[in-house]
Amino acid sequence: MADTTTNPAQPPNSADSEQQRSRFGVDLLSIISLYGVFITLVACIVIFSVLDSRFIEIDNLRTQLGLAAPLLMLSLGLTVVLAMDDFDLSIAGTLSASAAVIVVLIVNHDWPWGFAVLAGMLFGLLIGAINGLLVSYVGMPSFITTLATFLILLGVEYTVSDGRNITGRADMPDLYRDLGIGKPEPWTEFTSPVWIAAGLAIILWLLMSKTEIGRYMYAIGGNPEAARLSGINVKALRAAGFVVVGLMAVFAAVSQTARTASSIPRVGISLLLSSYAAAFLGAAASRQGLFNVPGTVLGVIFLQAVQSGLTILGYDRDILDISRGSILILAMLLTAVGARRR
Amino acid sequence: MTVTAPATQAPLLEIAKVTKRYPGVVAVDDVTLSLEAGQIVGLVGKNGAGKSTLIKIVAGAERADEGYLKLNGEPLELHRPHDATVAGLAFVHQDLQDVGSLSVAENVRLGLGYPRKLGLFVDWSKLRRLAAEPIARLEADIDPREPVGELSVAKQRLVMIARGLAQRAQLLVLDEPSASLTDEEIEHLFAVVRRLRDDGITVVYVSHRLEEIFELTERVIVMRNGQLVADEPTASLDRTSLITHITGHEHAQTATERRASRGVGGRPPTEVVLEVDGVSADTGVNNCSFDVRKGEILGLGGLVGSGRTEMVRAVFGADHRQEGTVRMHGQEVQGNHPSGSMSAGLALLPEERKTQGNIMDFSVRNNITLASLDRHRMRPRVPAPLPRSEKQAADRRIDRLSIATPHDRQLVRLLSGGNQQKVVIAKWLEQGADVLIFDEPTIGVDVDGKEEIYDIMEELAAEGKAVVFISSEFSELVGVCQRVLVLHEGRIVGELEGDEVTEPAIVEICYSQG
Numbered sequence: 001m002a003d004t005t006t007n008p009a010q011p012p013n014s015a016d017s018e019q020q021r022s023r024f025g026v027d028l029l030s031i032i033s034l035y036g037v038f039i040t041l042v043a044c045i046v047i048f049s050v051l052d053s054r055f056i057e058i059d060n061l062r063t064q065l066g067l068a069a070p071l072l073m074l075s076l077g078l079t080v081v082l083a084m085d086d087f088d089l090s091i092a093g094t095l096s097a098s099a100a101v102i103v104v105l106i107v108n109h110d111w112p113w114g115f116a117v118l119a120g121m122l123f124g125l126l127i128g129a130i131n132g133l134l135v136s137y138v139g140m141p142s143f144i145t146t147l148a149t150f151l152i153l154l155g156v157e158y159t160v161s162d163g164r165n166i167t168g169r170a171d172m173p174d175l176y177r178d179l180g181i182g183k184p185e186p187w188t189e190f191t192s193p194v195w196i197a198a199g200l201a202i203i204l205w206l207l208m209s210k211t212e213i214g215r216y217m218y219a220i221g222g223n224p225e226a227a228r229l230s231g232i233n234v235k236a237l238r239a240a241g242f243v244v245v246g247l248m249a250v251f252a253a254v255s256q257t258a259r260t261a262s263s264i265p266r267v268g269i270s271l272l273l274s275s276y277a278a279a280f281l282g283a284a285a286s287r288q289g290l291f292n293v294p295g296t297v298l299g300v301i302f303l304q305a306v307q308s309g310l311t312i313l314g315y316d317r318d319i320l321d322i323s324r325g326s327i328l329i330l331a332m333l334l335t336a337v338g339a340r341r342r
Numbered sequence: 343m344t345v346t347a348p349a350t351q352a353p354l355l356e357i358a359k360v361t362k363r364y365p366g367v368v369a370v371d372d373v374t375l376s377l378e379a380g381q382i383v384g385l386v387g388k389n390g391a392g393k394s395t396l397i398k399i400v401a402g403a404e405r406a407d408e409g410y411l412k413l414n415g416e417p418l419e420l421h422r423p424h425d426a427t428v429a430g431l432a433f434v435h436q437d438l439q440d441v442g443s444l445s446v447a448e449n450v451r452l453g454l455g456y457p458r459k460l461g462l463f464v465d466w467s468k469l470r471r472l473a474a475e476p477i478a479r480l481e482a483d484i485d486p487r488e489p490v491g492e493l494s495v496a497k498q499r500l501v502m503i504a505r506g507l508a509q510r511a512q513l514l515v516l517d518e519p520s521a522s523l524t525d526e527e528i529e530h531l532f533a534v535v536r537r538l539r540d541d542g543i544t545v546v547y548v549s550h551r552l553e554e555i556f557e558l559t560e561r562v563i564v565m566r567n568g569q570l571v572a573d574e575p576t577a578s579l580d581r582t583s584l585i586t587h588i589t590g591h592e593h594a595q596t597a598t599e600r601r602a603s604r605g606v607g608g609r610p611p612t613e614v615v616l617e618v619d620g621v622s623a624d625t626g627v628n629n630c631s632f633d634v635r636k637g638e639i640l641g642l643g644g645l646v647g648s649g650r651t652e653m654v655r656a657v658f659g660a661d662h663r664q665e666g667t668v669r670m671h672g673q674e675v676q677g678n679h680p681s682g683s684m685s686a687g688l689a690l691l692p693e694e695r696k697t698q699g700n701i702m703d704f705s706v707r708n709n710i711t712l713a714s715l716d717r718h719r720m721r722p723r724v725p726a727p728l729p730r731s732e733k734q735a736a737d738r739r740i741d742r743l744s745i746a747t748p749h750d751r752q753l754v755r756l757l758s759g760g761n762q763q764k765v766v767i768a769k770w771l772e773q774g775a776d777v778l779i780f781d782e783p784t785i786g787v788d789v790d791g792k793e794e795i796y797d798i799m800e801e802l803a804a805e806g807k808a809v810v811f812i813s814s815e816f817s818e819l820v821g822v823c824q825r826v827l828v829l830h831e832g833r834i835v836g837e838l839e840g841d842e843v844t845e846p847a848i849v850e851i852c853y854s855q856g
Contacts, residue, residue, distance in 0.1 A: 210726045211726045212725045215708065215715060218701075219701050223698075223702065226697070229658075229680050230713040230769070288753075
């Protein structure tokens with residue numbers, strides 16, 4: 001029926017009304033909700049730096065970015081499926097299992113690291129294809145389907161690694177290890193995973209926000225039936241999303257195992273929740289509440305900054321988890337307030 | 343809940359000097375009116391005239407900036423929707439607000455509390471008895487145990503009315519209650535409304551279908567640009583004067599007059615663009631064959647549920663075609679899916695614009711270019727759309743179709759129904775199909791908006807494209823179509839051409855089928 005917000009006689013000009021409201025200072029809340037994540041990040045950085053200057057030293061920055069690289073890769077993949085309104089819980093399983101596969105191949109079977117990584121990639125591709133097939137073509141709900149593949153993958157990881165840490169600092173090929181911890185690239189201050197993560201972020205940012213494919217993905221997230229009737233191949237794109245996230249999980253696995261030179265059982269699980277937190281923080285930071293690559297990058301930096309700051313200040317893991325959870329709730333709260341304002 | 347009527351016969355509901363402003367718009371502008379008990383009152387006006395805002399204020403969902411309400415002479419303060427329910431005001435919205443997975447009984451008593459056993463467990467048999475009573479008053483054949491989601495739209499509306507009765511409503515507001523109802527269901531609805539009126543309940547009936555207003559109501563309230571422009575007994579109005587009130591200008595032409603004045607009745611063109619041969623689908627479409635000719639507007643008539651939507655969906659590949667072929671320009675359409683049909687030059691503008699037509703959270707611009715994004719590439723081989731080129735295309739369509747939007751980046755969700763429909767049309771005009779199938783494009787669109795949509799279809803036909811037009815209002819088909827096919831139970835049962843196209847002729851075919 002009638003929609004009074006767009007009376008043709010007097011089309012409301014949102015820009016005007018926004019200006020009006022902020023001039024009267026009433027609209028502080030919606031500014032906070034829009035830039036809330038960003039403002040909080042800056043505030044955290046300032047506070048941590050004042051409390052302990054080690055926080056802003058370049059060494060710490062280098063370390064933190066190295067630590068954040070796997071999380072970023074995982075969160076980027078997740079952003080792609082979330083944009084299409086799908087969930088993927090199996091990413092943690094793919095990460096753990098492919099990490100175990102790669103390290104076992106290198107350490108126990110003397111594979112050259114390049115081949116081991118390639119095998120890991122094929123593994124991730126396969127998992128993504130299976131998820132995509134089940135969700136997109138068979139039509140199963142993504143949440144429960146990927147929960148199931150997640151459980152299977154944890155079993156696979158356990159079988160491959162025997163449930164033990166596979167450490168191979170000595171056996172790890174230098175090149176592979178150098179990917180993660182080795183000397184920083186001669187021309188930069190950062191290790192290669194940071195650069196790889198940054199490169200992947202740029203590629204996915206271009207894909208999501210600048211290409212036809214990206215537009216179609218957001219269309220699917222908005223209304224899959226309307227997208228299909230507009231000639232978009234919804235099934236193929238949704239399936240492709242799961243393949244992308246599978247590959248990104250393997251990238252994360254490679255960065256993670258190269259950094260620690262080992263495969264730690266269940267390594268993915270701690271990253272699972274953080275990656276969702278990062279993606280949702282990113283959506284909260286965007287004007288329309290959409291999952292987006294720059295937002296996800298911001299979310300990852302945010303989580304890593306908080307973790308680093310609290311660690312430097314000597315807080316324990318429990319405080320860390322509590323604060324990360326609280327931050328996520330806060331961000332959601334700001335988004336909810338913002339959505340009501342919009 | 344039961345309000346004893348004061349000695350002085352105060353009106354049931356008084357709305358006094360109510361004004362509601364939104365940023366940039368006065369949605370309701372100093373409206374004063376009063377409703378007596380036991381009346382059927384029509385509320386009409388164009389999209390955006392302020393009807394829904396007024397209803398929201400009475401429902402307690404919005405607060406008026408100025409003015410006050412009185413119920414049975416007592417001041418009425420509504421702070422939230424529940425206050426309106428308690429006061430005996432019930433609302434049945436167009437998009438049904440029932441809980442589909444719950445049973446009829448649970449929906450009827452929703453918000454009223456369920457009877458308990460031992461103070462804790464729901465007393466199901468008592469709940470069903472309580473719910474059965476208002477349903478019986480509606481003489482509806484509905485099992486209180488059935489999940490509401492499995493009922494027909496008509497029955498779901500009756501369940502919502504029953505909820506109002508269970509709340510002992512004194513005032514019942516029905517918003518476009520006849521949308522997607524069959525003729526028989528509408529008759530039953532009318533009978534129900536009249537019986538409620540006889541029981542002393544006041545019914546406010548909101549509709550764009552003026553025939554219904556004349557058939558059912560005793561009094562008509564017309565809103566335009568937020569103001570109350572007419573409040574008269576229905577008997578004192580005719581179609582022309584009512585339309586003049588609604589639109590603010592002289593604007594009355596019957597379908598037959600339109601047909602004559604536009605020369606619609608001439609011989610249809612002969613060059614065939616779309617040939618449909620023996621199409622069947624498991625949605626009930628049964629061996630349909632027809633062709634569509636260049637430069638014509640072909641109407642698809644039939645009762646609600648006759649399979650028109652299903653047939654065009656099967657032709658377009660939105661539903662899987664089990665049998666039959668579709669040829670465009672003599673070539674068989676490849677692929678049993680929308681994108682195949684689109685590359686062949688076929689477009690479907692679906693019936694449900696909210697759920698199928700638009701991406702509601704996309705901007706106007708992004709919706710308009712969605713089906714033709716590859717035309718805005720920076721370079722032919724780089725699949726990245728150029729925003730500037732998209733903006734130009736969108737602005738052109740916004741201008742040509744006079745889509746009322748502040749700018750091309752406005753979210754479609756924020757537009758009125760008629761303008762959302764225009765965005766769907768713009769998307770397919772941009773896409774540049776040769777045959778465009780419009781499925782009920784005028785539902786929920788006001789008089790002026792309908793006329794604009796007819797103009798668009800006629801322009802397309804004049805440009806040498808072909809249009810297929812589905813409408814449940816047969817007068818529309820008579821007004822614009824050279825040829826009309828009539829469907830019944832998924833089959834094509836009649837074809838009318840030229841002078842044969844009249845409303846009685848279409849109705850005759852519809853009802854002469856077993």
